[in-house]
Amino acid sequence: MIRHADHFHGSDLEKIEKIYGIKKEEITSFSANVNPLGLSSRLKQELAERLDVITSYPDREYTALRTIIAEYCDTIKENVIVGNGSTELISLFINTIHPKKALIIGPTYSEYEREVSLGGGISLYFPLKEEENFLFSFDRLKNQLNESIDLLILCNPNNPTSTAVTRKELRRICDLCKQHGTFVMVDETYIEFADDFEAINGIPLTNYYNNLIILRGIAKFFASPGLRLGYAITGNKDTVKAINARQNPWTINSVAEAAGKLLFTDSEYIKATKELISSERRRICRRLDSIDGLTYYKPSANFVLVRILKEGVNADTLFDMAIRKHMMIRNCSTFPFLDNMYFRFCFMSPEMNDKLLDCIEEALKNI
Numbered sequence: 001m002i003r004h005a006d007h008f009h010g011s012d013l014e015k016i017e018k019i020y021g022i023k024k025e026e027i028t029s030f031s032a033n034v035n036p037l038g039l040s041s042r043l044k045q046e047l048a049e050r051l052d053v054i055t056s057y058p059d060r061e062y063t064a065l066r067t068i069i070a071e072y073c074d075t076i077k078e079n080v081i082v083g084n085g086s087t088e089l090i091s092l093f094i095n096t097i098h099p100k101k102a103l104i105i106g107p108t109y110s111e112y113e114r115e116v117s118l119g120g121g122i123s124l125y126f127p128l129k130e131e132e133n134f135l136f137s138f139d140r141l142k143n144q145l146n147e148s149i150d151l152l153i154l155c156n157p158n159n160p161t162s163t164a165v166t167r168k169e170l171r172r173i174c175d176l177c178k179q180h181g182t183f184v185m186v187d188e189t190y191i192e193f194a195d196d197f198e199a200i201n202g203i204p205l206t207n208y209y210n211n212l213i214i215l216r217g218i219a220k221f222f223a224s225p226g227l228r229l230g231y232a233i234t235g236n237k238d239t240v241k242a243i244n245a246r247q248n249p250w251t252i253n254s255v256a257e258a259a260g261k262l263l264f265t266d267s268e269y270i271k272a273t274k275e276l277i278s279s280e281r282r283r284i285c286r287r288l289d290s291i292d293g294l295t296y297y298k299p300s301a302n303f304v305l306v307r308i309l310k311e312g313v314n315a316d317t318l319f320d321m322a323i324r325k326h327m328m329i330r331n332c333s334t335f336p337f338l339d340n341m342y343f344r345f346c347f348m349s350p351e352m353n354d355k356l357l358d359c360i361e362e363a364l365k366n367i
Contacts, residue, residue, distance in 0.1 A: 028326060065261055073233060166196075295309060329343050
């Protein structure tokens, strides 16, 4: 088995290619958390017909794009900020409010801590606990939050645990944070995959809380990571103005702008995605229930976190076995509070999901 100090991200296919000698085109990435349907056929066709947009600058204020996003999210365009992926918006927002101390609900995406650090702030973690199935505890948060915390960061559904906070819980969080003068940043990158979307969607709360900003992107749900298009929604007009003033002009290119106008109105693709992920989530959970030597945590997103219980097997073992069969899972030991017994995989086509589950079951039986 090849041993490596760093664990691979879903975008690291070139590294895998060099280490294992497998062409990246032959690898099915269960690590990237991207919609298995791939690009919408409607988007491919209509975007091909509009490639001449690259001969013109995009609208500097992206008015039409923000209007379409506002309709998609049931808000107003004045509350919508667009950016070069949600990563740019995370950076812009954090560097706009300059938190001296942030509390991050984790284990979660490392970019939050990195951006706080780059801005000169420090990050503390509010741990989701394995013994609580990585579910959020408001009572524990109430004991940890204080006036020294400028920013609370939450990924919902969370990566990598795939657990979610309801809108009712988020309202309580916003109320508590308001008492302490704390801004709440919620990353909803994976929310459109959730069966309980209406129960966990935080955007309606932006009409009532000035200390709340919601971030989303198109990379995962719309299978478009290369387009680099994200958006933020907040009812705080001063924050909108400050972010827009800080942002460089034309950070979204003309192709991404045109694609965005199409993606959010592609109702057939959206419906097909939700149906596929919902069906596979239920089916995969039933299959995981039947496999000895592991446990998993009820997923809300398009991926599941699994813990290995069998001695002599760890996430490196399973990664190595899977990649040799041209399938890539995510070793989660680089996330805070997780170790080498945790791995994550996203839901692909039924055929590929079965192939991966067969590989996992075989490894746990034979090692």
